[in-house]
Amino acid sequence: xxxxxxxxxxxxxxxxxxxxxxxxxxxxxxxxxxxxxxxxxxxxxxxxxxxxxxxxxxxxxxxxxxxxxxxxxxxxxxxxxxxxxxxxxx
Amino acid sequence: xxxxxxxxxxxxxxxxxxxxxxxxxxxxxxxxxxxxxxxxxxxxxxxxxxxxxxxxxxxxxxxxxxxxxxxxxxxxxxxxxxxxxxxxxxxxxxxxxxxxxxxxxxxxxxxxxxxxxxxxxxxxxxxxxxxxxxxxxxxxxxxxxxxxxxxxxxxxxxxxxxxxxxxxxxxxxxxxxxxxxxxxxxxxxxxxxxxxxxxxxxxxxxxxxxxxx
Numbered sequence: 688x689x690x691x692x693x694x695x696x697x698x699x700x701x702x703x704x705x706x707x708x709x710x711x712x713x714x715x716x717x718x719x720x721x722x723x724x725x726x727x728x729x730x731x732x733x734x735x736x737x738x739x740x741x742x743x744x745x746x747x748x749x750x751x752x753x754x755x756x757x758x759x760x761x762x763x764x765x766x767x768x769x770x771x772x773x774x775x776x777x
Numbered sequence: 778x779x780x781x782x783x784x785x786x787x788x789x790x791x792x793x794x795x796x797x798x799x800x801x802x803x804x805x806x807x808x809x810x811x812x813x814x815x816x817x818x819x820x821x822x823x824x825x826x827x828x829x830x831x832x833x834x835x836x837x838x839x840x841x842x843x844x845x846x847x848x849x850x851x852x853x854x855x856x857x858x859x860x861x862x863x864x865x866x867x868x869x870x871x872x873x874x875x876x877x878x879x880x881x882x883x884x885x886x887x888x889x890x891x892x893x894x895x896x897x898x899x900x901x902x903x904x905x906x907x908x909x910x911x912x913x914x915x916x917x918x919x920x921x922x923x924x925x926x927x928x929x930x931x932x933x934x935x936x937x938x939x940x941x942x943x944x945x946x947x948x949x950x951x952x953x954x955x956x957x958x959x960x961x962x963x964x965x966x967x968x969x970x971x972x973x974x975x976x977x978x979x980x981x982x983x984x985x986x987x988x989x990x
Contacts (some may be wrong), residue, residue, distance in 0.1 A: 697977060698975075698976060698977060701976035701977035701979075702976050704892055704896075704951070704952055704976075705952045705976055705979075707896070707899075707911070707952075708951070708952035708953045708956065709952070709956065710952035710953070710955040710956045710959070710972070710979075711955075711956055711959055712955055712956075712959060712970075712971060712972035712979075712981075713972060713979070755899070755900075755903065757895075757896040757897075757899040757900050757903070757911075758900050758903075760893070760896040761893075761896050761897055761900050764893045764896065764897075
């Protein structure tokens with residue numbers, strides 16, 4: 688289903704932003720963020736556009752390496768952009 | 778900076794009273810709620826200084842803000858966006874204001890593009906920043922206006938909760954908006970705020986504060 692991957696990537700970005708912006712009303716662990724990114728990788732549609740899987744993999748590595756939230760977010764935005772270029776997002 | 782105190786039965790009336798005195802529009806002011814009761818609301822309305830120079834008083838003392846400003850200016854140029862980037866004076870964390878014509882695309886749906894721009898900015902400036910230090914990016918005061926709007930929503934919700942005793946669930950909001958609501962209501966002895974749901978559909982719930990809280 689087109690757009691499903693975009694929705695999952697947006698969810699992962701929202702989780703990251705929540706950590707970076709510190710709303711102060713939830714505790715988000717790196718494990719949850721990694722899980723959200725893995726949820727994206729599970730979808731076959733990420734292979735329909737070039738580089739989406741690559742960027743998601745980089746984002747996952749960044750989370751496990753403890754990179755800053757903004758860096759992870761930027762990598763996920765790159766994945767979202769690649770998905771758009773591949774025509775998977777309206 | 779020009780400011781005025783406004784009083785009224787509701788928050789809107791109090792802000793309007795101050796705006797009339799200042800002869801300003803809501804877009805150009807910063808609103809601070811001083812007190813809010815069932816009879817009267819008092820606000821302090823301050824005119825935003827749009828003419829503050831980019832290299833204002835805070836900038837020379839803090840070279841980081843100038844570095845960030847230059848990098849964002851360069852980024853926008855590469856994007857083909859004609860806009861002016863200034864450092865908002867007297868703010869902590871460092872806030873960059875982007876202004877120009879037709880910058881809606883830089884804000885995006887529910888501020889998504891603006892948020893992405895802020896992430897990219899923080900990655901670019903990262904090595905100049907101390908650990909935990911961040912840069913806030915605002916386009917045409919969108920973020921500031923949203924904060925004002927959600928604070929007003931919070932005050933209205935609090936009033937309703939006090940009248941009815943029932944909790945109210947607000948629309949899904951971004952983390953900085955939820956944070957603004959929690960901060961706006963944290964001093965209120967009668968209501969409490971919390972959040973439910975999962976990102977990006979997380980919502981603030983305003984409810985009556987129980988006596989033991």
